[in-house]
Amino acid sequence: MISTILITVGVLFNLFGCIGLIRLPDVYNRLQSATKCGTLGTCSILAGVLFHYGLVDSGVKALIAIPLLFFAATAAAHALVRGAYHFGIKLGDKSVKDDYKDAVR
Amino acid sequence: MDLLHILLYIQIALSASCLYRIIRGPSIADRMVAIDIFGVLVVGICGILSITLERGFILDIGIAWIILSFIGTLTLAKYLSGKKLNE
Numbered sequence: 001m002i003s004t005i006l007i008t009v010g011v012l013f014n015l016f017g018c019i020g021l022i023r024l025p026d027v028y029n030r031l032q033s034a035t036k037c038g039t040l041g042t043c044s045i046l047a048g049v050l051f052h053y054g055l056v057d058s059g060v061k062a063l064i065a066i067p068l069l070f071f072a073a074t075a076a077a078h079a080l081v082r083g084a085y086h087f088g089i090k091l092g093d094k095s096v097k098d099d100y101k102d103a104v105r
Numbered sequence: 106m107d108l109l110h111i112l113l114y115i116q117i118a119l120s121a122s123c124l125y126r127i128i129r130g131p132s133i134a135d136r137m138v139a140i141d142i143f144g145v146l147v148v149g150i151c152g153i154l155s156i157t158l159e160r161g162f163i164l165d166i167g168i169a170w171i172i173l174s175f176i177g178t179l180t181l182a183k184y185l186s187g188k189k190l191n192e
Contacts, residue, residue, distance in 0.1 A: 096179065
């Protein structure tokens, strides 16, 4: 029962993240929405898998995958936004503030 | 058809909707963001599929997919920022 609730919450987070990935205006906004979908949504799905199996071999696999995914997705998103900024991709039209521009030089 | 199958089909449709951003992305960074999130969504598919099929080994595919997606995204980000791979 609790595993179904956790998986439903995870799929809902993935849904919101994909809507943000399609609808938001520029790269940085899309990355912000999509990384939230990755960490919260898929980690919640894996937590549901852990509650479904319990602490047997399959559940321990899900338990290993949760911190791995959490740190890997966050570090990959940080590297990606840094690379995109250094590549020279502009912010969107409605963005009002760019603090990283002063810090980068 | 119970709730888990419906959630599985929703998750598959979401990972297919990332293909829109991969195809139509205006810049290369949009495509890389979409590829990264596509990998994460496939890990979610592997998790739900291991419950509906009652096979535990599909989680191994998910763990391997996390690591390969992480290394691929780091390599592409390094390529974007214009550095060599040993810096």
